[in-house]
Amino acid sequence: MHRGGRADLSEKLPLFTCRVGNTWFAVPAVEVEKVVSSAEGLTVAAFPGIAVKPGEGGSYMVSNCGGSRVGYHIDEVGRIDAFPANSFYHLPDYLKEQCHRAVWGIGLVGGCAYFLIDLADIDTETI
């Protein structure tokens, strides 16, 4: 089973959003199993541009796509909601090649930017 994925942006998107540092990220809600406070027993990973800081507080968004359970370090859970169609956009060509490959879209909703992440493109590490 493929971990991650890129949804059709013209459709209403059920997303899980979370904040890491000053940045908000979004992943398809169906890929999120739960949020836990400890990384114990998990393979951990970090969102693009964020260093993994295991054991320094925060929580972990657990995804079990692809058969392995991976915990992504997050600071705050945002919305778990269906975002309106066409509120998310593909990254402009100029940015695509200069951005982390896992970032494939951006949503500008209510003055906040959410970066769409393809979990399949995030490297994981075992701690």
Place this chain on the structure above:
Amino acid sequence: MDLDELKKLQGQLLNVGEEERAVEAKTAEMVTFQVLVFELGHERYGLRIADIQEVVKSAKVFPVPSTPSYINGVINLRGNIVCVVNPVIKMGGSEATQQQENRIIVVKYGNSSVGILVDRIIDVVDISETDVHPLPPEHVSPCIEGDIRRDGDSIRLLRPAEVLRRD
């Protein structure tokens, strides 16, 4: 043909060459173009109007994670996401922006539009090709077409295709 005739002919050819050069110089003087002059950091830069799509006032710039330092972020330009860059950092300079007015000059780059965040728009000026002087050797850069001196100020005329070239 004797020597005198040859000298006469040579003189005529020289005159023709000088006339051609004078016409070329006059033509270069007459070929004018408009330049949008703006301030970034403490320097003045210019972009040919023909390279500019539009100027956006006070758009909110959303930073993008994990991008090079010269990328300020993105803006939502009437439903189109436009990447915004700082040309000074892209050219290897340090970030010394004043962000007085936060204007974004949107230029065409390939199939995309890219925004250049500037501190202040100064003016649109008419320039002739002869007003664009080469930079001193120590400041030569592929990103800068030349130096325009106007009213005691030095304006660096940018080549957007080079400034925005991806690393």
